[in-house]
Amino acid sequence: MLEMAILGLLDGQELHGYEIRKRLRDQLGLLFNVSFGSLYPALGRLERAGAVESTADAGISGAVRTVPMTGSLSGERAAMRSRRAASGRGRRGRKVYRITDSGRRLFAELLERDPSSDGDDARSFGLRLAFARYLTPHGRLRLLERRRAQLADDLANARAVTAGGSQGLDPYARLLAEHTTDSTEREISWLDRLIEAERAKGRSVEGEVRQDDLQNDDMDDMQNVIENDMQDMEGATS
Amino acid sequence: MLEMAILGLLDGQELHGYEIRKRLRDQLGLLFNVSFGSLYPALGRLERAGAVESTADAGISGAVRTVPMTGSLSGERAAMRSRRAASGRGRRGRKVYRITDSGRRLFAELLERDPSSDGDDARSFGLRLAFARYLTPHGRLRLLERRRAQLADDLANARAVTAGGSQGLDPYARLLAEHTTDSTEREISWLDRLIEAERAKGRSVEGEVRQDDLQNDDMDDMQNVIENDMQDMEGATS
DNA sequence: GTCATCATGTAAGCCGTTACATGATTGC
């Protein structure tokens, strides 16, 4: 899951580890606070697997720079230093990561996978939703519907329990159960709105291009390509 | 955290592992689905630490029995078999766990601990709330207020981020961020209601008995007793 | 007599953490 998040972040911009951690923390729905002891090994694994490449901080780009604060010439000096460093390569400086084509394919595959296969449901769903722009319309709908089904299921179980032993249950436990139930209901209706919005988008596209089936075929082809890729990945990773 | 949950369930009733798992699943706010590979070792640790004792299924009590379904004489036969088994003790049957005094003290201490010390915030808070009847009024309030403060903090961070890069952020990521923000706000106001209810309870008691300070002293004494106990526990556990 | 469920346990592994070690850069 961490690896998916990293790949997603790296798609479109080059970043170094320290910066990746920050963006993970506050760019992704508030709840992806990963430690360095987890991040750096993950970057290492991705690099060994060929999903990302690293270079020793070649010419700090605007995307990488954090706000200069004092402005003015510090940027110039930093650039000079990094140029010096880039040639030397013994200097323990920033290591900038860039996603590879293989990494991009891996990302697409991880994203399309069943969220329930990587443990923490809420996190796993949230992460995929945050990257939903990289999903096909079909994959997006599948993501939302799976999540909805899961929540509806939880809700049914919860109600079965609360209905049966409602009077015997501890007051505090009941308070909690009720709140959880409410939250789940709200999340379901939120999902319903998102699903409806996605469907509406689909319908308007259909009117113009009519290529739903074509898209599904594309997806299947892609899955096949990726399946092979994953075997390489798994061999290299473990 | 698992150990706290087990001790809490065991307070007041004797249960065997398989049953503990079920109750953990559906008695505790829907989200404590633990596997056997996790549960049995935990029970073993608790037993070695002297927090629980086990016996080989002596005379199936009403609390332990699951609904007999067919009713009638199957219960009688089961009791006979278990009596035969209880003496032999080679029979790989149910192992019934009972909490000890030391276990009860350990539970009280774990419950009163800072929830943020055992990882997953929501789970850890939920579990403690479910067992809030075992907390002192003071401990209960502290639990609720800590959780409230944590959520308020999260919310502030989230808003700082969303406010800054709101226009540049990905539409799906923003959707998610907004939903998370809403949920957090709702949870905060729910907590506010709970806190107010607890305070009201406190005020009504104060009018009758006026023993707030006494209760706090009791708590401090208890903490001291428990501190020593925990050292034994940690030695035995790790 | 056999299949589902109840019941207990071990082993390997995953995914993350904290703590530690190291060093560069910047601000004062």
Place this chain on the structure above:
DNA sequence: GCAATCATGTAACGGCTTACATGATGAC
């Protein structure tokens, strides 16, 4: 020159999961 922050990494450990192994009980 010293502290804070940026930056990268390793080692040990924690808590949970899945998969495996084993066996009893009950229903049909």
